[in-house]
Amino acid sequence: MSDAREQAWHRLSLHPKHTLAQLFKTHPGRLEAMTARLELDSADAESEAGGILFDWSKTHLTPELIADFEALAKAAEFDEMRGRLFAGEIVNPTEGRAAEHSALRGVGRDASVEEADALRERMRLMVEAIHSGELGEVRHLIHIGIGGSALGPAVVVDALARDLALVDVHVVSNVDGVALEAAFAKCDPAHTWIAVASKTFTTIETMTNAASALRWLEQNGVADPTGRVIALTAAPSKAVEWGVDETRILPFAESVGGRYSLWSSIGFPIAVATGWEDFAALLAGAAAVDAHFRDTAGRANLPLLAAFADLYYARIRGAQTRACFAYDERLRLLPSYLQQLEMESNGKSVTAEGEPVSGPTAPVTWGGVGTDAQHAVFQLLHQGTHLIPVDFIASIAPGDDLDQAHHRILLMNCFAQGAALMAGKPSDDPARAYAGNRPSTTILVDDLDAATLGALIAFHEHRTFANAVLMGINPFDQFGVELGKEIANKIEQGGATFDPSTEALLKLAGLE
Ligand code: F6P
Numbered sequence: 001m002s003d004a005r006e007q008a009w010h011r012l013s014l015h016p017k018h019t020l021a022q023l024f025k026t027h028p029g030r031l032e033a034m035t036a037r038l039e040l041d042s043a044d045a046e047s048e049a050g051g052i053l054f055d056w057s058k059t060h061l062t063p064e065l066i067a068d069f070e071a072l073a074k075a076a077e078f079d080e081m082r083g084r085l086f087a088g089e090i091v092n093p094t095e096g097r098a099a100e101h102s103a104l105r106g107v108g109r110d111a112s113v114e115e116a117d118a119l120r121e122r123m124r125l126m127v128e129a130i131h132s133g134e135l136g137e138v139r140h141l142i143h144i145g146i147g148g149s150a151l152g153p154a155v156v157v158d159a160l161a162r163d164l165a166l167v168d169v170h171v172v173s174n175v176d177g178v179a180l181e182a183a184f185a186k187c188d189p190a191h192t193w194i195a196v197a198s199k200t201f202t203t204i205e206t207m208t209n210a211a212s213a214l215r216w217l218e219q220n221g222v223a224d225p226t227g228r229v230i231a232l233t234a235a236p237s238k239a240v241e242w243g244v245d246e247t248r249i250l251p252f253a254e255s256v257g258g259r260y261s262l263w264s265s266i267g268f269p270i271a272v273a274t275g276w277e278d279f280a281a282l283l284a285g286a287a288a289v290d291a292h293f294r295d296t297a298g299r300a301n302l303p304l305l306a307a308f309a310d311l312y313y314a315r316i317r318g319a320q321t322r323a324c325f326a327y328d329e330r331l332r333l334l335p336s337y338l339q340q341l342e343m344e345s346n347g348k349s350v351t352a353e354g355e356p357v358s359g360p361t362a363p364v365t366w367g368g369v370g371t372d373a374q375h376a377v378f379q380l381l382h383q384g385t386h387l388i389p390v391d392f393i394a395s396i397a398p399g400d401d402l403d404q405a406h407h408r409i410l411l412m413n414c415f416a417q418g419a420a421l422m423a424g425k426p427s428d429d430p431a432r433a434y435a436g437n438r439p440s441t442t443i444l445v446d447d448l449d450a451a452t453l454g455a456l457i458a459f460h461e462h463r464t465f466a467n468a469v470l471m472g473i474n475p476f477d478q479f480g481v482e483l484g485k486e487i488a489n490k491i492e493q494g495g496a497t498f499d500p501s502t503e504a505l506l507k508l509a510g511l512e
Contacts, residue, residue, distance in 0.1 A: 004075035005472070009358070011068045013316055019437045020058060020422045031057045036302055040288045040455050050446030052455060054302055058422045059309045059389065059439045060317075066299045069308040072470055078304070079297075081469045086294050088112050088255070092476035093352055099476045100253060101260035101461065105283045105454075107290035115253060119265065123250045126230065127271045127279075130193070131166060138167055140187035143269040144180075144209045145197030146173040149232070151340050152262025152457075153197070153269045155333040156282065159453055161273035162330065169273040175205035180212055189220035195230045197266050199258050201238035204488075210242075232265040257476050259340050260461060278450040285454030293462040303462035309441065310467055313389045315359045321386065324367035327394040327414035330448055334393070335367030338460055345464045345475035352474040361471055367391075371413045381421060382434055390440040392418055393456070397447035418442055 024030050034057035040050065073079075085091050088098045088109030103112035104120075130138045143153055150173040157169050170183040194217070196210045210229070217225035231239035231249045234256065239249050252264035262270070263283055271279035293303050313319035322342075324335050346362035368377065370392070381388055394414045398407035417440075424436015445452045468475035490496040491511065497503065506512045 002075060005072065006358070008068060008072035008075045009315070012065065012072065012312070015062070015065050015068070015316075017317075018060070018062075020060065020439065021437070023060065023062060024057070027062075031055075033057075033063065034059070034061065036300070036305070038289070038292060038302055038455065038459075040285055040451050050452070052446075052452065052459070053442075053444040054306070055442040055444070056305065056309060058418055059312075059441055061305075061309050061312060065312065066305070066308060069311070069470075070298050073298075073304065076470050076472060078466070078469050082294065082465075085465065086290075092257075092474055094474055094477045094479070097476065098255040099257055099260065100255040101257065101263060102287075102290040102294075102458075104252075104256065104263035105287040105290055105458070107287050107294065112253065112255070116264070119251060119253075123265050123268060123271065124276055126248075126250060127268070127276055130272055131275070135193070137191050138193050139191035140168045140170065141193050141195055141269055141272050142180075142183050142187060142213055143169060143171045143195040143197060144173075144206055144213060145171070145195075145232070145266070146175075146203055146205045147340060147344075148258030148261050149197040149199060149203075149206065149266055151259070151333070151337045153267060155331075155337040155457075156262060156267070156270045156453060157273045158333050159330040159448065160270070160278055160282075160450055165273040166275055167272045169269045171269065172209055173205070175208050177212065180209050180216075184216055189217050189222055192217070193228050193230065195232055195268055195272075196239070196242075196244070197232040197268075199234045199252075199256075199261065199266075201231065201233045201235040201242065204485075207242075230268065232268050259344055262457070274450065281450035282454035285451030285456075286458035287454075288451075289455045289458035289462065293458075301466075303459055304466045306441070306459070306463040307466035307470060309389065309439075310363075310463070311470055313387065313439065314361075314363050317387055318360075319363055319387045319389055320360075321364040321366055321388050322391070323381070323388050324365065324391045324393065325370045325373055325414075325417075326367070327370035327392060327410055328399060328448060329369060330399050331393060332369040334456075335365070335369075337457070338367070339365045341460055342464050342467075344478050344481070346468050346471070346473060347480065348473045348475075351472040353472075357471060357473060359471075361473060362467070370394075370417070371410060374413065374417065378417065381417075381438065387438070390418075390421065390438075391443060392440060393443045393445075395445045395448040395452075399448060415442070 035055045038052045085099060086108055088100050090096055091099050100108055100112045102108045104116045106113055129135050150171050154171040172179050172183050194213045198206045214225040217228055226243045229244050231244040233239050234252050234254045236249045236251045240246060250265035250268060256264050267279060293301060299305055324338055326334050342362050342365045348361050349357055351357055392414050394411055400406055421438035421440050422436060424434040427433040465475055
């Protein structure tokens with residue numbers, strides 16, 4: 001680590017540790033200073049998207065801490081790294097790749113944006129063919145993928161198309177056949193198409209599920225099951241080898257990482273379920289955040305400021321986890337999505353140069369949906385021994401048409417939890433005392449629509465990148481997932497020996 005970086009971290013560790021109550025008391029303008037609004041309608045004159053409010057006032061960030069984090073960003077060459085990201089330069093050195101997810105939203109290297117536009121047009125025509133009936137009556141789409149090839153479509157379809165889907169979409173990821181059978185049970189094979197989503201088109205779970213889906217179609221009287229497959233991949237030749245006709249392959253660029261790929265053809269089921277307009281709005285919302293992240297300096301840059309808070313808790317206060325609670329049923333899958341985004345990106349022990357890191361990297365990301373989680377896990381947040389910074393995410397406008405009481409109670413509870421975590425409550429009875437001084441951030445959208453959701457996800461992508469740059473790690477590789485796959489392959493091939501525990505388990509399950 002460079003001296004300048006080391007010094008910046010050292011200075012950060014020296015700041016006094018005031019309580020949240022003290023911070024509010026000593027700085028009357030704290031709320032205004034620590035709250036920011038991101039407007040989304042500037043990205044697209046046609047769009048009526050509103051904005052997102054970020055309230056960091058209930059975190060321990062102070063203007064002085066932020067100034068020292070800005071010094072860290074300078075020492076970590078944050079501006080230069082961000083410039084390289086948007087210029088489509090190699091920012092993933094271990095794999096020699098760029099990371100061009102923003103180009104899919106129109107913000108990036110010109111040639112990559114042009115290529116993405118052309119591929120998106122190809123995808124639009126396929127979506128149109130489905131909606132117009134050109135491909136017959138398509139009632140169901142089973143989207144088969146895993147990890148980044150499933151979580152993005154799953155979270156967005158669940159948020160935006162739950163009761164209004166133009167086509168009934170089922171996202172299946174687990175190789176456990178129970179998952180695929182559940183989807184079969186809800187689909188009429190005569191009117192079902194299959195999307196096989198895999199960047200590499202080799203992932204064993206996805207290819208096993210895809211083969212079973214074809215067998216299911218065949219067994220149920222579909223004469224040409226492969227003719228019902230649409231491949232979403234960065235490896236079109238592999239899809240051709242597997243038997244998919246070239247006209248039904250929707251490619252995307254190799255420079256788009258799996259967990260950053262929902263904006264590419266991997267988002268095909270989103271467009272099929274919600275319609276093209278919503279998919280375009282999702283991209284426009286993300287593009288507004290791209291422009292903000294690319295063009296805004298220092299503390300006014302919201303994903304960067306979020307990363308300052310993340311790193312303060314992970315590195316200075318020793319927080320081992322970070323929780324995200326969506327007070328919105330439509331976002332119930334968001335914590336799982338963020339889990340992959342943050343843990344697969346930043347769960348690293350070496351720097352981008354291969355040196356051991358100088359402090360903790362990504363905390364464990366976890367969470368759930370409010371108000372359910374209040375009645376299950378919030379006990380630990382309020383009285384447990386762990387320090388857990390919490391993000392609350394909610395929408396001012398309701399997602400339901402029922403009595404307004406529902407949304408009122410939902411939001412009141414969300415805000416009450418943040419207030420309770422901060423304020424605490426003394427008691428003579430230790431079992432009933434709340435220490436308080438527990439941090440939270442509130443992210444409040446005007447209305448959860450496609451543009452806002454796109455912006456929210458892009459905000460988290462850039463927050464993850466900013467965290468990585470400040471820690472000096474490469475967020476775009478994921479070699480940690482390989483060893484388990486290799487061992488599973490060895491088991492499949494037979495002949496290898498393992499530790500006594502693994503040998504015994506294999507024997508018990510009849511897999512030796
Ligand atoms: O094993 C991890 C991983 O490579 C993820 O990064 C990726 O999103 C997922 O597997 C699926 O990979 P693919 O899209 O190539 O099937």
